[in-house]
Amino acid sequence: MGKDNEKPAGTLYIAATPIGNLEDITLRCLRVLGDVDLIAAEDTRHTRKLLTHFDISTPLISYYREKEAERSVQLVERLLGGESIALVSDAGTPGISDPGAMLVARARIVGIEIVPLPGASAITTAFSAAGLTNPHFLFLGFAPSKKSQRRSLLTSLIDAQWPIIFYESPRRIQGLLTDILNIMGDRQAFWGRELTKAYEELKSDTIANLLDFAALKKNRGEIVLIVEPGIITCAEGENLQELLIWYRDNTQMSLKDVSRKIAGDLGLSRSNVYQEALGIFKNKEQ
Numbered sequence: 001m002g003k004d005n006e007k008p009a010g011t012l013y014i015a016a017t018p019i020g021n022l023e024d025i026t027l028r029c030l031r032v033l034g035d036v037d038l039i040a041a042e043d044t045r046h047t048r049k050l051l052t053h054f055d056i057s058t059p060l061i062s063y064y065r066e067k068e069a070e071r072s073v074q075l076v077e078r079l080l081g082g083e084s085i086a087l088v089s090d091a092g093t094p095g096i097s098d099p100g101a102m103l104v105a106r107a108r109i110v111g112i113e114i115v116p117l118p119g120a121s122a123i124t125t126a127f128s129a130a131g132l133t134n135p136h137f138l139f140l141g142f143a144p145s146k147k148s149q150r151r152s153l154l155t156s157l158i159d160a161q162w163p164i165i166f167y168e169s170p171r172r173i174q175g176l177l178t179d180i181l182n183i184m185g186d187r188q189a190f191w192g193r194e195l196t197k198a199y200e201e202l203k204s205d206t207i208a209n210l211l212d213f214a215a216l217k218k219n220r221g222e223i224v225l226i227v228e229p230g231i232i233t234c235a236e237g238e239n240l241q242e243l244l245i246w247y248r249d250n251t252q253m254s255l256k257d258v259s260r261k262i263a264g265d266l267g268l269s270r271s272n273v274y275q276e277a278l279g280i281f282k283n284k285e286q
Contacts, residue, residue, distance in 0.1 A: 007082035008082060009080050010037065010078070010112070011079075011084045011114075012075075012085055012104070012113070012115070013036060013085070013086040013087065013116075014095065015032060015033060015087060015094070015119070016029065016093040016117055016118060016119025016120055016121065017029065017090075017091060017092070018091065018119075019092045019120045019121070020194065020195055020197035021197065022054075024120045025054070025120075026118070026119050028117055029119055030054055030056070032086055032117060033051065034058060036058060036085055037078075037083040037084050038060075038061055038075075038083055038084075038086075039051075039060050039061070039086045040061050040063040040086070040103070041063060041088050041089075042062075042089040042094075042098060042099055043062070043064065043090050047060060047088055047090070061075075063099055068099045072102045072103040073106070076103070076110060076112065079112045080110060080112070087103060087104075092120050092122055097142060097167055120196070122195055122224050123139055123224070125192070125196065125224075126190065126192035126195060126224035127165065127226065129190075129192060130226050131204070132190070132226070132228070134163055136163075137162050137164070137165055137226070138157075138163070138165065140153075140165065140166055141166070141167050142166070142168065142169075143166055150175075150179055151179050151183060151256075151257060152260065155183055155260055156264075158183065158261070159230075160229060163226050163228050163229065164226070165224065165225070166224070166225045167222060167224060168223050168225055169222055170223065173223050173225070174214050174215060176225070177211040177214060177225075182253070183254075184207075184230060185207075185230055186207050186208045187206065187207055187229075187230050188204070188207075188228040189204070189206065189210055189227045190203070191203040191204075191210050191213075191226075193221050193224075195224065197221065199220075207227070240266075240268070240273065243262055244262070244277050244280045244281075245280055248280055255277050258277060258281075259273045259274040259277050
């Protein structure tokens, strides 16, 4: 059989689904989910509830983080074989802090047509309700779970000029807020929890107050946290000792974080800066 008789490759649809309220799904997404040969879902149990609600019977296949590499190869083969596939995550847009990017990349390499279906996104939903006049933002998804890595990331963002957006789970939100307060200071922030759901919570306050609020009750649902830029001040000092004294007296940063930042800014050995800082920070405690 010649190539002219081969079945053309299918299409990969990137389908954004509701982040809470099912009415937020688009008519186009519903049509595509009903028309494709297969739906690749982050959690088939979760997606089956969505499909049942809208009376859609398209077959499902799992596509979760731990099997993303293996499953993406299988799905590309099916696409090349002529099947059209819709990729969905549990909520929002696939590939944004959710599995999906690997499949899209592999499909693009082999020439599969890729069609994104715009829809719900927790990032833009929260930002639209925050009332921030700065038109730009820096989205970082979920902060590292390891405290040392999280603190290192936050230290690198102290002088960022844009609002910083994080996703976080209710289990880890207090740890993130505590590190932000200790490293970046008590900034203004916006908290969006259970977005579009019955118990939606939108709260604008300081980091310290949000930390107190988080400790008052057992939170449910993931949170979008928007941290506003701090007041940018230039560290003053003509030598290492003067810089260390300035950070000690004008910031809430820990000795380790100060050492990390100065070492990075000046290209010095972190251990050498830390040893110099020990005596200076010790004097403050006495």
